[in-house]
Amino acid sequence: xxxxxxxxxxxxxxxxxxxxxxxxxxxxxxxxxxxxxxxxxxxxxxxxxxxxxxxxxxxxxxxxxxxxxxxxxxxxxxxxxxxxxxxxxxxxxxxxxxxxxxxxxxxxxxxxxxxxxxxxxxxxxxxxxxxxxxxxxxxxxxxxxxxxxxxxxxxxxxxxxxxxxxxxxxxxxxxxxxxxxxxxxxxxxxxxxxxxxxxxxxxxxxxxxxxxxxxxxxxxxxxxxxxx
Amino acid sequence: xxxxxxxxxxxxxxxxxxxxxxxxxxxxxxxxxxxxxxxxxxxxxxxxxxxxxxxxxxxxxxxxxxxxxxxxxxxxxxxxxxxxxxxxxxxxxxxxxxxxxxxxxxxxxxxxxx
Numbered sequence: 001x002x003x004x005x006x007x008x009x010x011x012x013x014x015x016x017x018x019x020x021x022x023x024x025x026x027x028x029x030x031x032x033x034x035x036x037x038x039x040x041x042x043x044x045x046x047x048x049x050x051x052x053x054x055x056x057x058x059x060x061x062x063x064x065x066x067x068x069x070x071x072x073x074x075x076x077x078x079x080x081x082x083x084x085x086x087x088x089x090x091x092x093x094x095x096x097x098x099x100x101x102x103x104x105x106x107x108x109x110x111x112x113x114x115x116x117x118x119x120x121x122x123x124x125x126x127x128x129x130x131x132x133x134x135x136x137x138x139x140x141x142x143x144x145x146x147x148x149x150x151x152x153x154x155x156x157x158x159x160x161x162x163x164x165x166x167x168x169x170x171x172x173x174x175x176x177x178x179x180x181x182x183x184x185x186x187x188x189x190x191x192x193x194x195x196x197x198x199x200x201x202x203x204x205x206x207x208x209x210x211x212x213x214x215x216x217x218x219x220x221x222x223x224x225x226x227x228x
Numbered sequence: 229x230x231x232x233x234x235x236x237x238x239x240x241x242x243x244x245x246x247x248x249x250x251x252x253x254x255x256x257x258x259x260x261x262x263x264x265x266x267x268x269x270x271x272x273x274x275x276x277x278x279x280x281x282x283x284x285x286x287x288x289x290x291x292x293x294x295x296x297x298x299x300x301x302x303x304x305x306x307x308x309x310x311x312x313x314x315x316x317x318x319x320x321x322x323x324x325x326x327x328x329x330x331x332x333x334x335x336x337x338x339x340x341x342x
Contacts (some may be wrong), residue, residue: 016336020335021237023239
């Protein structure tokens with residue numbers, strides 16, 4: 001409105017932007033990637049719905065590999081230090097991010113958490129995302145590898161129902177495989193459905209109750225660390 | 229999904245621009261949302277309406293949403309299609325469609341009141 005006479009004429013200006021709304025996150029993710037490379041740290045982002053066994057798989061992985069590969073963990077949850085306490089009990093440095101309601105970790109949260117852990121010596125950093133199979137997929141954290149997990153009790157149709165999470169992943173882990181006899185869950189079919197959506201996916205069928213099933217996963221991580 | 233935090237990120241960016249332009253208000257915002265961006269248009273609009281009530285800069289702003297369909301290209305026959313990128317190629321029947329567009333979440337244009 002014109003200040004002098006109160007008329008309705010408005011002075012406006014249109015600004016063309018063509019800018020990604022998530023550009024800020026992308027920018028920080030890129031910086032994270034450079035930072036991780038400089039520090040010689042490989043970063044693995046774990047994504048799944050709540051209760052798929054991310055923390056349990058981490059506990060088993062730490063137990064098996066911590067003497068060989070120095071590790072650290074960033075835990076993401078809405079509330080509580082519970083997961084961090086479980087990881088701490090296994091003797092590796094851990095930092096808990098409590099998002100206080102946010103449904104995903106973003107690149108800035110991971111950046112800050114990394115600085116909190118930096119004084120420790122580690123080469124492999126696991127980021128356990130907030131339990132959610134949808135939102136974390138949209139946020140690049142600067143990770144080297146993205147792992148999506150589905151546990152047997154969640155049902156066999158997750159790749160078809162949540163394709164976006166699978167398209168953006170590098171690895172697919174079916175967890176709680178010891179429960180296969182009790183569910184209509186054909187791991188071969190589920191892996192086929194997932195690799196149809198994303199032919200690049202490396203698949204694993206795992207159970208922390210059947211230690212021998214974890215060997216291919218451990219071998220994969222060791223190989224990953226060799227490549228740097 | 230997380231429409232509220234996306235609206236917040238968008239509005240923070242617009243506040244920064246408004247300061248730069250010396251604007252008194254925002255009259256319109258145009259965003260482009262891809263079908264597969266995971267963003268629910270109505271939830272985005274709702275989150276914006278809530279934000280709007282708390283910030284006088286946005287009081288009179290109109291939110292315009294452009295939708296981008298999911299388009300993919302076959303890795304085998306290179307044809308482009310608008311059918312589901314998570315299914316087989318409708319032309320050659322093989323699996324392996326690659327998304328070309330539909331993941332956008334862009335702030336396209338802002339109209340300021342000076």
